[in-house]
Amino acid sequence: MPPSTVPEPCVLVIFGASGDLTARKLVPALYELDQRRQLPDGLCVLGVSRTAMTDDAFRDRMRESVSNHAHAFDADRYAAFARRLHYFAGDAVRPEAYPSLARRIESLGAERRIARAQGGPNVLFYLSVAPELYEPIVANVGASGLVTEGKRWCVIDPAATAWQRIVVEKPFGTDLATARSLNRALGRVFEEDAVYRIDHYLGKELVQNLLVMRFANSIFEPIWNRDAVHSVQMTAAETIGVGARAGSFYDGAGAIRDMIQSHLLQVLALVAMEPPPRYEADAIVREKIKLFSAAKIAASPEEAASWGVLGRYGAGPDGPAYADEAGVDPSRRTETFAAMRVEFDNWRWAGVPFFVRTGKRLAAKLTEVVVQFREPPTAIFRGVRGLGDGCSPNRLVINVAPREGISLELRGKVPGAGLRIASAALDLDYVERFGGEPIEAYGPLLLDAMRGDRTLFKHRDEVEGGWSIVQPFLDPGPLRERIATYAPGSWGPAEADALIEASGCRWHNSSG
Ligand SMILES: NC(=O)c1ccc[n+]([C@@H]2O[C@H](COP(=O)([O-])OP(=O)(O)OC[C@H]3O[C@@H](n4cnc5c(N)ncnc54)[C@H](OP(=O)(O)O)[C@@H]3O)[C@@H](O)[C@H]2O)c1
Numbered sequence: 001m002p003p004s005t006v007p008e009p010c011v012l013v014i015f016g017a018s019g020d021l022t023a024r025k026l027v028p029a030l031y032e033l034d035q036r037r038q039l040p041d042g043l044c045v046l047g048v049s050r051t052a053m054t055d056d057a058f059r060d061r062m063r064e065s066v067s068n069h070a071h072a073f074d075a076d077r078y079a080a081f082a083r084r085l086h087y088f089a090g091d092a093v094r095p096e097a098y099p100s101l102a103r104r105i106e107s108l109g110a111e112r113r114i115a116r117a118q119g120g121p122n123v124l125f126y127l128s129v130a131p132e133l134y135e136p137i138v139a140n141v142g143a144s145g146l147v148t149e150g151k152r153w154c155v156i157d158p159a160a161t162a163w164q165r166i167v168v169e170k171p172f173g174t175d176l177a178t179a180r181s182l183n184r185a186l187g188r189v190f191e192e193d194a195v196y197r198i199d200h201y202l203g204k205e206l207v208q209n210l211l212v213m214r215f216a217n218s219i220f221e222p223i224w225n226r227d228a229v230h231s232v233q234m235t236a237a238e239t240i241g242v243g244a245r246a247g248s249f250y251d252g253a254g255a256i257r258d259m260i261q262s263h264l265l266q267v268l269a270l271v272a273m274e275p276p277p278r279y280e281a282d283a284i285v286r287e288k289i290k291l292f293s294a295a296k297i298a299a300s301p302e303e304a305a306s307w308g309v310l311g312r313y314g315a316g317p318d319g320p321a322y323a324d325e326a327g328v329d330p331s332r333r334t335e336t337f338a339a340m341r342v343e344f345d346n347w348r349w350a351g352v353p354f355f356v357r358t359g360k361r362l363a364a365k366l367t368e369v370v371v372q373f374r375e376p377p378t379a380i381f382r383g384v385r386g387l388g389d390g391c392s393p394n395r396l397v398i399n400v401a402p403r404e405g406i407s408l409e410l411r412g413k414v415p416g417a418g419l420r421i422a423s424a425a426l427d428l429d430y431v432e433r434f435g436g437e438p439i440e441a442y443g444p445l446l447l448d449a450m451r452g453d454r455t456l457f458k459h460r461d462e463v464e465g466g467w468s469i470v471q472p473f474l475d476p477g478p479l480r481e482r483i484a485t486y487a488p489g490s491w492g493p494a495e496a497d498a499l500i501e502a503s504g505c506r507w508h509n510s511s512g
Helices: 020-035 053-071 074-081 095-112 131-143 176-189 206-213 255-272 279-291 301-307 430-434 440-451 460-474 493-502
Strands: 011-015 044-049 085-089 123-127 163-168 194-199 229-237 306-313 337-342 355-359 366-373 395-401 405-413 421-429 483-488
Touching: 011 020, 020 053, 020 074, 020 131, 020 440, 044 095, 044 355, 044 493, 053 074, 053 085, 074 085, 074 395, 074 460, 085 095, 123 131, 131 163, 131 176, 131 493, 163 176, 163 440, 176 460, 194 460, 206 255, 255 279, 255 337, 255 355, 255 460, 279 460, 301 460, 306 493, 337 460, 355 430, 355 493, 405 430, 421 430, 421 493
Parallel strands: 011 044, 011 123, 044 085, 123 163, 163 194, 229 355, 306 483
Antiparallel strands: 229 366, 306 337, 337 355, 366 395, 395 405, 405 421
């Protein structure tokens, strides 16, 4: 179904309503949308979790988190917003809970006058529970008869027929096999275009900026290929360690699952994919899937070991070594740093290495993409002062966070007598130039789901394509056996420098 231009009213059923994500992100984002009058009139939220609570108790609980996490809290405005919030206490893993859940959804649809002629109100399910509950909940939703869209023999008027969609939080599987299993479970109940695999990292700003930079300008595309590009690197660095999150989540995931598979490969796809024919979800997703299908997959754990480096931070003045953090099981061999080389075997990129690295307790907090261009084909300035002093060939640095912008590094003549060459950058800081404030990613993504716009959500083939690329780096083998220790505040283990230097490149270690 093509996206509608306005968000459509629905019952937003949040599984995991008493949890952290609902309190810190989802409900504050909805409150902010409501304040900007961006929510459709009839929209209401039905929070579901096992904790016993009345609607009013849920509203009070959310009041506190909205006042802590939303911009500009106002008590009267919250009171008006809170009328949209409702609660259903039930165990979503047990099929017995669903008949009364279905009746509650139906009565909310009737109360708020949003029921469609066929199929009750539109329903947007949101899975904000632990990932091991995704499959049982999806199966129960399917068995309960709550999903009617696409299941009827004859739809008389699609505009009058209710839709049901589902938003699935990350992590989307823990490896290729579990991601496939979850995709199959979702596919048994929902059409693929009703599944919204969320990636909050892939906020609208980032995706739109990258696409606009590449495809609304004509100067980049002719040089965006192996003829002009020497290599591409992406870094997502954090200065903090895992702290209290370790035991509960991070130690079971690690840097590859937490950052590379889920986020960085998506950014990489936007940088490397072919131009889509239109700015539309289906067109963009087709290009991303095509790109992933051209990725060279390490054929064995030995090959993965020569394409990747894993590390763990050691002890420093600000905290213990990763292995000594609370909740960490050192025998799991979880990495807090990963660097890998990725290549795409297609006409545009054959032979161009893409390096991806991410880590905790590194020297700076930043996310950036660096496109390193080749040396000019002739060296008429060989021997000129400046050229040999690390003055690199052209480089485009795309700053994704903390401040969005781009910087194009050029070589120029230093004014004055004699010939001396130095690097200088043309900088564009998006916020300084265009104004505006960063937008919390959840609000726009929720609105997109209500509009049926999947541009910023992941397709099942895209998720599986990403897992196929990283799976050899996760499998047991020599790479996991030799996890290096790196100093906190550094740029990771020396082995990561060797990995990139083998291709004649160096990491762009900016200070952030
Ligand atoms: N928190 C974040 O910032 C964040 C960021 C990105 C992604 N995520 C993802 O979002 C999901 C939720 O994370 P979270 O941090 O909010 O987890 P959480 O704080 O542990 O919340 C889990 C929720 O699930 C509910 N629940 C557990 N078993 C249930 C059952 N059988 N039936 C109904 N509800 C049940 C819990 O409530 P009861 O105990 O009352 O049932 C609670 O509301 C996870 O998949 C996580 O990976 C979270």
